[in-house]
Amino acid sequence: xxxxxxxxxxxxxxxxxxxxxxxxxxxxxxxxxxxxxxxxxxxxxxxxxxxxxxxxxxxxxxxxxxxxxxxxxxxxxxxxxxxxxxxxxxxxxxxxxxxxxxxxxxxxxxxxxxxxxxxxxx
Amino acid sequence: xxxxxxxxxxxxxxxxxxxxxxxxxxxxxxxxxxxxxxxxxxxxxxxxxxxxxxxxxxxxxxxxxxxxxxxxxxxxxxxxxxxxxxxxxxxxxxxxxxxxxxxxxxxxxxxxxxxxxxxxxxxxxxxxxxxxxxxxxxxxxxxxxxxxxxxxxxxxxxxxxxxxxxxxxxxxxxxxxxxxxxxxxxxxxxxxxxxxxxxxxxxxxxxxxxxxxxxxxxxxxxxxxxxxxxxxxxxxxxxxxxxxxxxxxxxxxxxxxxxxxxxxxxxxxxxxxxxxxxxxxxxxxxxxxxxxxxxxx
Numbered sequence: 001x002x003x004x005x006x007x008x009x010x011x012x013x014x015x016x017x018x019x020x021x022x023x024x025x026x027x028x029x030x031x032x033x034x035x036x037x038x039x040x041x042x043x044x045x046x047x048x049x050x051x052x053x054x055x056x057x058x059x060x061x062x063x064x065x066x067x068x069x070x071x072x073x074x075x076x077x078x079x080x081x082x083x084x085x086x087x088x089x090x091x092x093x094x095x096x097x098x099x100x101x102x103x104x105x106x107x108x109x110x111x112x113x114x115x116x117x118x119x120x121x122x
Numbered sequence: 123x124x125x126x127x128x129x130x131x132x133x134x135x136x137x138x139x140x141x142x143x144x145x146x147x148x149x150x151x152x153x154x155x156x157x158x159x160x161x162x163x164x165x166x167x168x169x170x171x172x173x174x175x176x177x178x179x180x181x182x183x184x185x186x187x188x189x190x191x192x193x194x195x196x197x198x199x200x201x202x203x204x205x206x207x208x209x210x211x212x213x214x215x216x217x218x219x220x221x222x223x224x225x226x227x228x229x230x231x232x233x234x235x236x237x238x239x240x241x242x243x244x245x246x247x248x249x250x251x252x253x254x255x256x257x258x259x260x261x262x263x264x265x266x267x268x269x270x271x272x273x274x275x276x277x278x279x280x281x282x283x284x285x286x287x288x289x290x291x292x293x294x295x296x297x298x299x300x301x302x303x304x305x306x307x308x309x310x311x312x313x314x315x316x317x318x319x320x321x322x323x324x325x326x327x328x329x330x331x332x333x334x335x336x337x338x339x340x341x342x343x344x345x346x347x348x349x350x351x352x353x354x355x356x357x358x359x360x361x362x363x364x365x366x367x368x369x370x371x372x373x374x375x376x377x378x379x380x381x382x383x384x385x386x387x388x389x390x391x392x393x394x395x396x397x398x399x400x401x402x403x404x405x406x407x408x409x410x411x412x413x414x415x416x417x418x419x
Binding site: 055056077 | 206209210211212213214215216217218222224227273
C-alpha cells in the first residue's frame with residue numbers, strides 16, 4: 001500500500017509537517033517496494049482552499065493512507081470520499097512514523113478541526 | 123447655482139471606515155444618522171452587523187440573498203478536470219471520477235462553467251445571507267447579514283447598496299466593515315465622501331494609514347474623525363498633520379459616552395450635549411462634502 005505524509009524536509013529523517021495543506025512536500029511511501037516519492041505540494045501557496053487541493057494531490061497519487069498530526073474539515077471530506085484512511089502522527093521523524101504505522105501503532109485521526117473554510121477576506 | 127447646491131445636499135452618501143474594529147465606526151455612523159432630520163443607515167459590516175442593536179428597527183422586512191454556484195451533470199462530465207484546474211479558490215475536487223464542490227469555498231465567479239467543454243456544469247442558486255430593512259424614528263435602517271462560514275460578503279453589500287434609493291433630502295450613512303479588503307472597497311464604491319475614524323494610538327495610526335491608502339486609491343474625498351481623544355499627544359492627529367489630512371472632528375474619551383454606547387444606546391437620542399456635538403459634526407461633514415464634491419466632482 002501507499003502512505004502519504006506531509007513533510008518539512010526532503011528525506012525520511014525530516015519532521016512531519018504541522019499544517020497539512022501548507023506543508024512544502026508530501027512523501028509518498030510504498031510499503032511493498034519501500035520506494036519513496038517526494039511530491040511538491042503545489043497547494044501550499046494557495047490563498048484559499050489549500051486543504052482541498054492538497055488532499056487532491058494525495059488522492060491523485062493513489063495513497064491508501066495519510067499520516068498527519070491534524071487535518072481540516074474540507075481536506076478530510078475529500079480524503080474520506082476517496083476512501084483514504086487518516087492516521088494521527090506521533091512526535092519524531094517521518095521514518096519513526098512510518099515504522100509506527102507499519103507496527104499498527106498509529107490510531108485513526110478522530111479529531112477534525114474546522115479549518116479556515118475560505119475565510120480569505122479578512 | 124443655489125438649486126444645484128441644494129440638490130447636492132439632498133443625496134449625499136457618506137461611508138464611515140477604519141482600518142480596525144472598535145475604532146468607532148458604528149458610534150459615529152449611528153449618531154450622525156440620528157442627528158440628521160431624515161437619513162438612511164446601511165450596515166455593510168455583514169459578518170458582524172451591530173447597527174441594528176442601537177437602532178432597534180421596527181417593521182423589519184427581510185429578503186434572502188443568493189449567489190450562483192455550479193452543479194455537475196454526471197452524465198455529461200468526461201473527467202477532463204479543466205474546471206478543477208481553473209478554480210483558483212480550490213473549491214472543486216475530482217474524486218471518484220466526478221467533480222465535487224465545496225460550496226463555502228466557491229466565490230461564484232462562474233469560470234468553471236465557462237471552461238467546461240462538455241457543458242456539464244450549470245448554475246444553481248445558493249442562499250448566503252439576507253438583508254433587512256426597518257425604521258427607527260426618522261432613520262431607515264438597512265442591515266446585511268452573511269451566514270457564518272461563507273466566503274465573501276460582497277454579494278450582500280451589492281444588494282444593500284442597490285436597494286437604497288434615496289428620496290428627497292436624504293443623507294445616507296454607510297457603516298463599513300473594518301479593514302481595507304474587498305468588502306470595504308465594495309462598501310465605499312458609491313460613496314460621495316469617506317469618513318475615517320481613528321484612535322489615538324500607534325496601532326490606530328497603522329490602521330488609519332491602511333484606509334488612507336485605500337481612499338486615495340479610489341480617489342475619494344475624505345476627512346478624519348479623531349475618536350477617544352485624551353489630553354496627551356495624539357499619534358493619529360500627528361499623522362493627519364504630517365499628511366495634510368483634514369480633521370473634521372474630535373470625539374473625547376468620555377465615560378458617559380462610552381457607557382451609553384456599550385448599552386447600545388444612541389447618544390444623540392439620550393443626551394442634549396451629544397446631540398449638539400454630533401449635529402455640529404454632521405454640519406461640518408456636510409459642508410466639507412459639498413466643498414469637495416463641487417471643487418472635485
